Amino acid sequence: MDSMSGWVMNRRELGLGVATASLALGAANASLAQVQVTVPNTIPPALDAQIGRLAQDIQPDVRKVYELTGGRPVWNAERLRALQDIASRAEHHALHAGDYFDFVGLAAQPDTAEVRSTAAALGYAKVLAHGRIAPETVEELWEMQKNSVDVASGLVGALNNNNLPAWFDGLAPQDIGYKNLSAGYIRYRRIARDGGWPAFAAGAQIEPGASDPRVPGLVKRLTLEGDISPSAATAMGNSAVYSAAVQQGMRSFQTRHGLGVDGRVGPATQRSLGASAEDRARQIALNLERRRWLKRDLQPERIEVNTAAAIMVYWKDGQPVHSNRVVVGSHANQTPSLERDFASVVANPPWTVPMGIARREILPKGPGYLAANDMYINDNGWVVQRAGPRSSLGYVKFELRDSYAIFLHDTPSKGAFNLSVRQRSHGCVRVQNAVEFARLLLAPDPTKLERFDTAQVSGDTTRVQTGRQIGVRLLYWTAFVDGQGRVAFREDSYRRDTKLARAMGIDVRLPEVVSEAPADKDDDWV
Template sequence: MNRRELTLGVAAAAVAGAASAQTVPAQLAQANAVNSPYYAAYNDQIGRLPQGVQADVRAFYELNGWRPVWNADRLRKLNDASNRAERHGLARSDFFDFVGLAADPDSADVRTTGAAMGYAKVLANGRVRPESVEELWEMQKNVVDLPGGLNDAMVQNKVVEWFEGLAPTDIGYSNLSAGYVRYRRIIRNGGWPRFRAGASIEPGSSDTRVPIIITRLVAEGDMSEADGARLTAQGLVYGPELETAVRSFQARHGLAPDGRIGAGTQSSLGASAEDRARQIALNLERRRWLKRELSPERIEVNTAAAIMVYWKDGRPVHSNRVVCGAPATQTPSLEKPFASVVANPPWYVPAGIARREILPRGPAYLASQNMYVQNGTVIQRAGPTAALGYVKFELRDSYAIFLHDTPSKAAFNLSTRQRSHGCVRVQNAVEFARILLSPDPTLLSQFDTAQQTRETKRIQTGREISVRLLYWTAFVDGQGRVAFREDIYRRDQVLAEALGIAVSLPTVVDDGARVANDVGP
């Protein structure tokens, strides 16, 4: 039966009301397969491709009637697309070996499609499943019809544009991508000299490591080449101009910008250019996991940097320091809708915290903390010393993870602010609550009244606000510089191992002890 006869037969069956288990497109695809001289060979070759791309490659050839698709022009466009792999922190050689693909003409078409689909999947979804490298990862993933997309791109002669559109196109990814290319250029130019840790270097002192520090600061853009050459010629003195550049370096790395080159700053100076480039590549991978459409109003918390940013109308309009989970009680990667603001919230202590840290201290301690036990649950009354402070930001279905105020304000002044039991403590939380409620004067008035009377009151925002808890150890700051944070949760290390990337990152140097009696979530 030829294709025309099959189509007429399907139409006749439909008119007669004969139900078929297959749709018309499925039957046409089957006819194409039967009539194609390549069907059997291509199916056999697809079975030899990596398992992760087999279904997409098979679907792609079904769309194309099981015919060869790669002509010289399309191969040239595919080559152009693959040449841009470095922008995404990827090695082109991991996907495409055009010499090897052309070595066997009989299998070149299928293997080229397999390579193209593998590259497309990485750009669209990342190389690894996030759930396989993080203990709790619950965010919205990117979803793309890759076979249909590649087919349409070929028809429209937009292969390069299609591949580039698969990766995130937001400014965060684009700027970090440009940062990766820049660090690879630094590596090709020789990187920077190794910094050896030792005694602290104080402003005004002299040290043999000063020229190495200058070279590093020039390479990363914290100091101009002209200033670097001039200061190097002046000798080994750690003077005011170099101190200003060191403060810039410290700010980029989330360190206290005090100008002292102590343990924390020396640890960050110990990273090589290769390690920092690979750290950027790991963070580009994390961004590829996420859906591309972002809510114009959202709250984003970077748990690696302990910073929160509030976006309104697609722009960052407010930022705060936060305290998030300690390494032993990490804040997970979550994306949940914001539900409500609770003024003067009591704290229903999780059973684990109560069992380990509160109940063993006895009744006198509970009384001193304004706590009591009800139906087996430890509850802390609302008040000025309550662990949740004066406001809680509730998230829907969030595994008891939420944002809140805190009476322990000192921790916001530390560089290492991963100290909680997993929840996110927000600096100036009452002010932030007023910002969120300000679009509705009635809601704002209710919140302000509750703050004055110290009444516990839940206030619905009346609109959906997305909250995203992210772990980004490399990102571009407000001044367009690549900023780094050390891998305090060791998630970079786990991801690097999953990707087969060798990376050696500095260890975190904590700058403060745990706050006394700090038992909040």
């Protein structure tokens, strides 16, 4: 059984384990009404020896718990029952309770049940608070602000205040994105347990009005995912006709998956249809893990770029107020997971070409190519492209502090924004309608906005400071809940799902990405 199946242990077994373990602990805990936090004392040698036999990564936290309680036991029957209820809700976080809690095993070894109960509680708490996997081990460049919780002190405080369930509930992210995605996970797991949806056989494209034997299975699949209503599906019956009603459901499916929305069942759509309900549930599990890595307190004004979806969302006062399509790094030149402050807007920016791009892709083409693209070599040997209509940065650049030369910018190549697969750049983020977005950011200060507008008219290179703190987060989320409350999926363009799944021991088979257009000439410069 892999780590994504067998989600909740049999409640009767849990109850028997709790009851037996509680009897073993009863004498020591009969008078324990509250864990008392004390000045750290020496832990009794027998207890310390048991702690030393635990996994090394959990020993410091377990030892801290007993230092804070003066070496006294902390578990009684009531608290173990609360821990059982907490374990039963692990599926809401796409976690397997049996990976953390072995109540039957506690009963089998009552002499060590106290310490192992503490270790189990802390291990599960750390996963909820920080995630199972260190993000740096599965991404080449991951520089986000991590969540940080002292789980040992938190557990003692929760026991002290008799609010163990509430404390555990608060460790996972509390934002609507995590909660909605968690609900989506439960839904897809239920679909998978009930047998999933009919497998889709890849083949010829299904055109509007055509008759195809795959249509009835397609209708069932779209109904299970919410793209077709049950009443509409009933009206369709078992018809093999790819009717207007089925096409409407398919457009909903295509929108959720970031595909070209044409109602036809072509190659890219067929590949997305190839994923099973179990695969999609497991993909959601990977993205819940990514969200657990991140700090919980977010800046109320921020820019978030989902590089898997190639979408940017601008948040103000804690609410999403604006979204744009973006073009992000290609598979070979991935946009990293990065969190930085937004510093300034630069109108009419010149582009200093990175040395690697200049050597590989520009200088070999000769002086004529440089001249044709408004480029020159400066006194320090760098290739520079002048500001203007041909500039690869377009008419505005959004500077980030200390961002490895990764930034957001305009582009003269607007056509890529119309593609569904927009992983095409050298790593920077091209923003659709970038000048209008810059004006939106500067609008709170009319003076700054006027400076920017004046520069746009004159063509002068002008840096305008925002004058306030705006965060930028470059994220990689292949499963998320969209503005209509539906679970949306994106294919694993950077293969990061594959790597994370391997680290978590999850067997998931995701569709390959299908791009509808090759990269244009010089399309991936920046």
